[in-house]
Amino acid sequence: MLGAALARLSEDCETAWRTLVDHTRHDFVEVCCSPESRLSSECDRLGGRSYRLNLANGFDLMRKESVIAAEAWLRKHRPREAWFSLPCTLWSILQNLNIHHNPELFYAKRKKARTMIRNCIHLVKVCIEIGCDPAWEHPLRATSWQLPEVLKLIELLPHKCRVDGCQYNMRTIDTNELVLKSWRIQCRTAEQATRIAATCQNNHTHAPVIGGDRVTATSYYPLPMVKRWMKGVMRPRNMETLCTRLCAIDQEAESETETDLVGGVTEVRKHQLKKKKEQQALKEKLKTSEPDADPEKLRDKAEEDRVQTMLL
Numbered sequence: 001m002l003g004a005a006l007a008r009l010s011e012d013c014e015t016a017w018r019t020l021v022d023h024t025r026h027d028f029v030e031v032c033c034s035p036e037s038r039l040s041s042e043c044d045r046l047g048g049r050s051y052r053l054n055l056a057n058g059f060d061l062m063r064k065e066s067v068i069a070a071e072a073w074l075r076k077h078r079p080r081e082a083w084f085s086l087p088c089t090l091w092s093i094l095q096n097l098n099i100h101h102n103p104e105l106f107y108a109k110r111k112k113a114r115t116m117i118r119n120c121i122h123l124v125k126v127c128i129e130i131g132c133d134p135a136w137e138h139p140l141r142a143t144s145w146q147l148p149e150v151l152k153l154i155e156l157l158p159h160k161c162r163v164d165g166c167q168y169n170m171r172t173i174d175t176n177e178l179v180l181k182s183w184r185i186q187c188r189t190a191e192q193a194t195r196i197a198a199t200c201q202n203n204h205t206h207a208p209v210i211g212g213d214r215v216t217a218t219s220y221y222p223l224p225m226v227k228r229w230m231k232g233v234m235r236p237r238n239m240e241t242l243c244t245r246l247c248a249i250d251q252e253a254e255s256e257t258e259t260d261l262v263g264g265v266t267e268v269r270k271h272q273l274k275k276k277k278e279q280q281a282l283k284e285k286l287k288t289s290e291p292d293a294d295p296e297k298l299r300d301k302a303e304e305d306r307v308q309t310m311l312l
């Protein structure tokens with residue numbers, strides 16, 4: 001019973017937190033993904049806010065202008081989590097074997113791919129700076145993992161996770177057989193790294209991923225894997241996070257008050273400060289979990305405050 005009450009309280013805190021503090025934030029951003037990528041679609045389906053920093057939305061991350069625009073987007077929308085999935089074809093072992101066919105062309109393409117990796121590493125750093133937790137996905141055996149810049153990236157995303165597609169029922173499109181497609185994901189937090197980690201125990205057979213249709217079909221993550229990851233992204237945050245965020249808002253309000261006293265406080269400003277004081281009171285209730293902190297009332301109050309803020 002106590003567990004259920006705590007779960008309910010946590011859910012209400014999440015609602016209050018999202019409404020009061022994070023209503024301007026995006027939940028999730030996906031970098032270099034396909035226009036119909038499943039992670040972002042699942043985020044939207046769950047009622048979250050996602051965005052794709054990809055070619056379809058005008059971000060060619062090989063170009064400097066696009067990187068600047070992507071950085072500006074991140075700083076403005078401050079997503080809570082990010083997922084980087086850069087093209088991997090040029091970094092496969094199979095491609096290495098084909099170098100001798102046209103080495104010049106191969107190395108020219110790989111140089112461009114490396115530029116994109118470096119640009120995206122810059123965006124990972126921006127994410128961390130704005131309080132967003134990024135995850136970086138590439139095939140488990142991609143040679144890109146050995147690049148010096150990627151080894152440096154791993155220091156920023158220290159939690160490693162292996163995911164085998166067969167553990168999420170990934171099958172061939174034509175014969176419906178399990179396939180072993182493995183990804184490595186470097187995560188910012190330990191929690192992220194445990195979300196979808198699953199290694200095949202080799203207690204079944206795998207069909208080879210060869211042939212155009214099969215390769216295309218396996219370019220999308222399996223849905224159960226997508227759902228599990230996004231459930232983690234959209235999970236309720238804990239009380240500690242909530243209080244930290246609200247304290248930051250309080251400090252912001254205090255510094256703004258000092259500024260206003262210099263130039264005179266307007267009526268609108270007074271109203272805003274009154275609302276922030278009410279938010280402070282709400283925070284205290286959440287922090288102390290007082291018996292009179294009725295979750296229903298708190299939620300209604302939070303929604304009322306959100307509407308008021310929007311009207312200002």
Ligand SMILES: [Zn+2]
Binds near residue numbers: 166
């Ligand atoms: Zn397997």
